[in-house]
Amino acid sequence: MGLQKFKASDGLEIAYVLDDYTDPWRAVDTVILVHAAMGSSTRFYAWVPHLAGDFRVVRIDMRGHGATQAPGPDQLSPQRLVQDVAELADHIGAEHFHVGGSSAGAVVAEKVAIDYPQRVVTLGAFAGTAGIKHGLQDQRSWVQQIGEQGLATFLRATIADRVDLKSATPGFVDWFIAESARTPVDVLARFVPMMRNFEVLDDLHRIRCPTLAIAPGGDPIHKMEHYRVLQEKIPNCEFIVYDGLPHNITDAVPDRCAEDYRRFLLKHKTKFTG
Amino acid sequence: MPLSSEMQHLTASDGLQLAYAVDDFSDPWGAHEPLILIHAAMGSSRRLYKWVPTLARHFRLVRPDMRGHGATQIPGPDQLSLKLLTQDTIELADHLGLKQFHIAGSSAGAIVAMQTTLDYPARIKTLTNFASTPGLKNSLIDMDKWVSHIRAKGIRGFLEETIEERFPNVADRGFLQWFVDDSARTNVDLFARFGPMMKAVDFTDRLHEIKCPMLNVVPGHDPLGAPGQYEVYRQHVPHCEFIVYEGLPHNITDSVPERCAQDLLRFLLKQRVQ
Numbered sequence: 001m002g003l004q005k006f007k008a009s010d011g012l013e014i015a016y017v018l019d020d021y022t023d024p025w026r027a028v029d030t031v032i033l034v035h036a037a038m039g040s041s042t043r044f045y046a047w048v049p050h051l052a053g054d055f056r057v058v059r060i061d062m063r064g065h066g067a068t069q070a071p072g073p074d075q076l077s078p079q080r081l082v083q084d085v086a087e088l089a090d091h092i093g094a095e096h097f098h099v100g101g102s103s104a105g106a107v108v109a110e111k112v113a114i115d116y117p118q119r120v121v122t123l124g125a126f127a128g129t130a131g132i133k134h135g136l137q138d139q140r141s142w143v144q145q146i147g148e149q150g151l152a153t154f155l156r157a158t159i160a161d162r163v164d165l166k167s168a169t170p171g172f173v174d175w176f177i178a179e180s181a182r183t184p185v186d187v188l189a190r191f192v193p194m195m196r197n198f199e200v201l202d203d204l205h206r207i208r209c210p211t212l213a214i215a216p217g218g219d220p221i222h223k224m225e226h227y228r229v230l231q232e233k234i235p236n237c238e239f240i241v242y243d244g245l246p247h248n249i250t251d252a253v254p255d256r257c258a259e260d261y262r263r264f265l266l267k268h269k270t271k272f273t274g
Numbered sequence: 275m276p277l278s279s280e281m282q283h284l285t286a287s288d289g290l291q292l293a294y295a296v297d298d299f300s301d302p303w304g305a306h307e308p309l310i311l312i313h314a315a316m317g318s319s320r321r322l323y324k325w326v327p328t329l330a331r332h333f334r335l336v337r338p339d340m341r342g343h344g345a346t347q348i349p350g351p352d353q354l355s356l357k358l359l360t361q362d363t364i365e366l367a368d369h370l371g372l373k374q375f376h377i378a379g380s381s382a383g384a385i386v387a388m389q390t391t392l393d394y395p396a397r398i399k400t401l402t403n404f405a406s407t408p409g410l411k412n413s414l415i416d417m418d419k420w421v422s423h424i425r426a427k428g429i430r431g432f433l434e435e436t437i438e439e440r441f442p443n444v445a446d447r448g449f450l451q452w453f454v455d456d457s458a459r460t461n462v463d464l465f466a467r468f469g470p471m472m473k474a475v476d477f478t479d480r481l482h483e484i485k486c487p488m489l490n491v492v493p494g495h496d497p498l499g500a501p502g503q504y505e506v507y508r509q510h511v512p513h514c515e516f517i518v519y520e521g522l523p524h525n526i527t528d529s530v531p532e533r534c535a536q537d538l539l540r541f542l543l544k545q546r547v548q
Contacts, residue, residue, distance in 0.1 A: 002280045021326045025448035046331065049299045053327040171303030179302075255331075 003041075003067050006091040008084050012075055015067035016088055017041045017059045019052040029121065029269045030056045030094035032085055034105035036127075036250065037191055038151070038180040040066025043102075043251060050258035055098070055265060060088055062105065064187035076190055078198040082111045089119065098265060100124030100212075102250035104195050107131055110230075113211070114203045122268045123211040123234075124261055126250045127219070129226040130233075131199030137161075137221055139192045146188060152181040161220045162248040176251055204233035211236060212264040214257060217243040238264065279319070279326070279337075281345045284369045286362055290353055293345035294338040294366055295319045297330040308375040309333040309542065310363060312383030314527065315468055316429060316457040318344025321528065322380075328535035332543065333376070338366055340383065342464035354467050356475055359386045360393055367397065376542055378402035378489075380527035382472050385409060392480050400545050402489040402538055404527045405496070407503045409475030417473040421466045429465065430458040440525045453528060481510035488513060489541040491534060494520040515541060 005015050022028045031051060033044050041059035051057045061068035063076055063084065071080070085108065089097050098121050101109030106128025113123040132139060146154045155177045159165065163173060211234045215227035224241075231239035240260060242249050250257050279295040286292050300306055309329060313321050319337035329335050339346040341354055341362065349358070363386060367375055376399050379387035384406035391398045407413050424432045433440075433454045441450060488511050492504040508516050517537060519526050527534050 021323050023324070023449065023452075024320075025452040045299050046301070049327040049331040053324065169303075172301070175301075175303045 005067075006088065008080075008087050010075055010080065012063065012071055013069045014063070014084055014088065015041070015061040018056065018092065019048045019059075020056045021052045022054060022056065028054065028056055029265070030058060030089070030092065030097040031265065032089060032094075032097050032099045033057065033059045034085060034099065034101035034108050035059070035062065035065065036103035036105050036248070037195065038065075038155075038183045038188065039102070039105070040179070040182070042066065042179060044254070046254035047258040047261070050255065050262050051265070054262070055269075056092075056094075058088065058092060058094075060085060062108070064191060065183060070184060070187050076194055078108070078111065078194065081108045082115055085109075085112045086116055086119070095119065096121050096270060098122045098124070098268075100126065100261060101128060102126045103128065103247065104132065107195070107198055107200060110200050110204065110207065111198075113207045113209055114200060117206070117208060120209050121270055122209050122265065123207060124264070125211065125213045125230055126257055126261075127216055127222075127227075127247055128213060128230065129222050130201035130204055130229050132195050132222075133197070133199055134226055135222050139196060143189050143192050146185055150181070151183060151185060151188070152177055155180055160246065162246050163252045164218075164245055168252055172252070176248070201229065201233075204230065205235070207234045208236065210238070210264075210268045212238050212240070212261060214240045214242060214249065214260060216245040216247055216249045217241045218245055219247045221247045279323070281319075281339075283345075284366065286358075286365055288353055288358065290341065290349055291347045292338065292341070292362055292366065293319070294336060296334065296336050296370070297326045298334040299330045300332055300334060306334040307332075307546070308336060308367075308370070308372045310336045310338065310367065310375050310377045310387075312338060312340065312363070312377070312379035312386050313343065314381035314383050314525075315472065316343075316460045316465065317380070317383075318456070318459075320344065321456060322531070324531040325535040325538075328532065328539055332539060336366065336370065336375075338363065340386065342461060342468060348461055348464050354471060356386070356389055356471065360390045363387075363390045364394055364397065373397070374399050376400045376402070378404065378538055379406070380404045381406050381524070382468070385472060385475060388484070389475075389477065391484055391486065392477060395483070395485060398486050400487045400489070400542065401484060402491070402541065403507070404491045404534055405493050405524055408478045408481055408506060410473045411476035412478075412503060413473075415473065417469045421469055424462055424465055428458070429460050429462060430454055433457055440523060441529050443522060444529050478506050478510070481506060482512070484511045486513065487515070487541075487545055489515045489517070489538065491517045491519065491526065491537055493522045493524050493526050494518045495522060496524045
């Protein structure tokens with residue numbers, strides 16, 4: 001339940017939450033969840049009860065996010081984000097693990113699957129493309145707007161890109177904005193340009209593990225073809241579209257995401273464990 | 275595998291240190307409606323781990339360790355009574371700032387839950403009883419015999435002898451071993467006080483005072499309860515739902531925990547709508 005911390009190999013302190021309600025006498029698989037930009041481990045709260053009865057669920061706070069320290073000038077790169085996931089797996093004693101991510105976190109998860117093929121059992125990509133460079137919006141303009149207006153105002157103005165306002169409750173929207181707005185603006189100003197240069201398109205075909213990709217069907221931030229590349233390039237990919245929903249499916253319909261993920265994980269859990 | 279809930283502590287008004295766990299994956303903007311769930315004799319909050327994923331997505335789930343059990347201190351000579359166990363529940367609720375809450379218990383824990391409802395009716399929204407009579411006075415348990423067996427053979431020896439009667443429906447050896455190991459952590463001297471204390475209790479003539487909605491889930495084949503003993507709830511409690519798990523002996527909360535949690539969730543969500 002509680003937040004825990006470990007030191008990454010470059011000295012930065014990384015926070016994570018581990019939830020485990022599995023049978024104490026059984027060995028179980030580990031699932032590592034990687035949140036989106038402007039997010040944190042907290043944003044996966046609703047996923048935990050769906051998954052943690054069958055799996056050890058570990059939620060990382062990415063560099064500069066949540067309770068993890070802000071990275072120094074040389075401490076923020078795609079490679080570091082990927083390595084943090086592997087080092088967290090080492091820290092909790094998970095030689096093999098499932099990795100799932102949301103949006104920017106999905107790109108990180110994809111790269112983890114590419115770089116650590118022996119360790120990654122399955123990949124889950126929720127609202128995940130091969131990188132955000134080809135998005136319909138230039139995220140660098142986000143940074144400018146955020147700098148001018150503040151993060152909360154920016155998110156409030158663009159909330160329809162992220163959440164289906166017809167079905168979302170006001171409580172959820174307010175919470176989502178308040179939670180996202182905790183991200184330090186100066187971290188975002190470095191994080192977003194870095195993500196723009198983080199692309200795994202040419203390596204997707206190397207992902208051999210079973211993959212679940214779930215795409216929002218009504219997303220103004222990315223074209224469907226940019227989600228479809230996962231299905232096209234990854235040999236063993238189950239691809240699901242949530243019709244009509246904007247970008248942030250992992251926040252707006254967390255129970256649906258987590259139930260689809262649970263079904264997928266149970267189908268592909270390792271033979272090492274019960 | 276370690277269960278992940280972090281234990282928290284408070285000091286009861288008589289100075290005893292009480293331990294409890296809180297699990298809450300309900301929506302952050304929601305009401306965080308509290309549910310206090312109390313384990314059975316020879317148990318602890320840990321034994322209810324499998325209930326957490328089902329209930330904690332909808333409720334703020336609070337699991338105390340009763341006096342002398344789990345991580346709660348062993349009470350001194352004058353520190354063990356049903357009144358004090360009941361008071362602990364209320365002091366825990368006060369400590370957490372809960373004006374009103376749902377309460378549920380398993381076996382001896384249900385006796386505490388029922389007594390709490392009788393003594394503090396204004397605090398209780400609903401009451402759920404798993405596998406308990408209104409006190410053990412009329413049960414078929416020969417407590418003197420239990421205590422002398424436990425003194426002679428230890429809790430482990432006592433349970434190993436009776437494990438087949440408790441769990442004829444469970445084939446998983448891992449579970450049976452864990453149940454014995456976990457129960458065997460109970461202090462023998464404490465049980466020698468706790469068991470007889472519960473054996474002296476009978477509040478059948480006060481059941482009509484229970485005005486809140488009550489769910490009773492009872493084992494259909496319980497060698498520990500006299501036939502018809504569970505019927506008293508149906509006769510005396512005005513708002514009473516009654517479910518029988520046909521063919522199952524006493525320990526339903528351990529042998530079919532997910533079924534119990536599902537029935538409890540359904541009952542609680544129904545009350546929420548009304």
